[in-house]
Amino acid sequence: MSKVYTSEQVAEHNSPEDAWLVIDGKVYDVTKFVVDHPGGDEIILDLAGQDGTEAFNDIGHSEEAVNMLKDLLVGSLDPASRPAKREKVASVAQTSGVTTGGEGNGFLALACAIVFFGVAYYVANMR
Numbered sequence: 001m002s003k004v005y006t007s008e009q010v011a012e013h014n015s016p017e018d019a020w021l022v023i024d025g026k027v028y029d030v031t032k033f034v035v036d037h038p039g040g041d042e043i044i045l046d047l048a049g050q051d052g053t054e055a056f057n058d059i060g061h062s063e064e065a066v067n068m069l070k071d072l073l074v075g076s077l078d079p080a081s082r083p084a085k086r087e088k089v090a091s092v093a094q095t096s097g098v099t100t101g102g103e104g105n106g107f108l109a110l111a112c113a114i115v116f117f118g119v120a121y122y123v124a125n126m127r
């Protein structure tokens with residue numbers, strides 16, 4: 001069976017009683033599977049009706065897990081209607097700000113130099 005579904009059609013199956021998931025452009029009916037999922041039902045149900053490709057791959061599922069998908073297949077996703085994936089919004093914000101470390105070190109070196117010359121001046125004038 002290979003029916004083609006749009007992301008809007010997939011999005012309708014977003015409840016625990018009727019849960020579909022898109023992985024790598026294929027549509028899976030995970031309604032019955034969720035209770036048997038070793039990673040728990042909630043984690044999958046959170047993504048019901050959406051594209052779970054990134055989440056599925058991020059976990060690093062085993063070959064056995066990938067093979068289980070075959071039994072759940074109901075069709076494929078219309079390529080023209082790829083659902084909006086969950087963007088990793090935080091990634092840019094997380095890395096910005098790291099570069100300020102260089103300036104901090106420069107300031108520290110300058111402060112050390114001032115202290116060093118201050119002490120040297122004090123010692124030189126003691127004699």
Ligand code: HEM
Nearest residue numbers: 030038039043044052055056059060061062064065068069
């Ligand atoms: C229909 C799709 C899925 C199938 C067939 C599936 C299957 C499995 C299987 C067989 C395992 C046991 C470990 C392994 O063999 O890799 C597992 C673990 C797990 N899965 Fe899934 N999974 C699916 C979707 C998802 C999704 C969408 C997520 C994340 C949102 C997820 C998160 C996890 C987590 C967190 C574990 C536990 C890993 C651990 O405790 O070591 N799974 N899954």
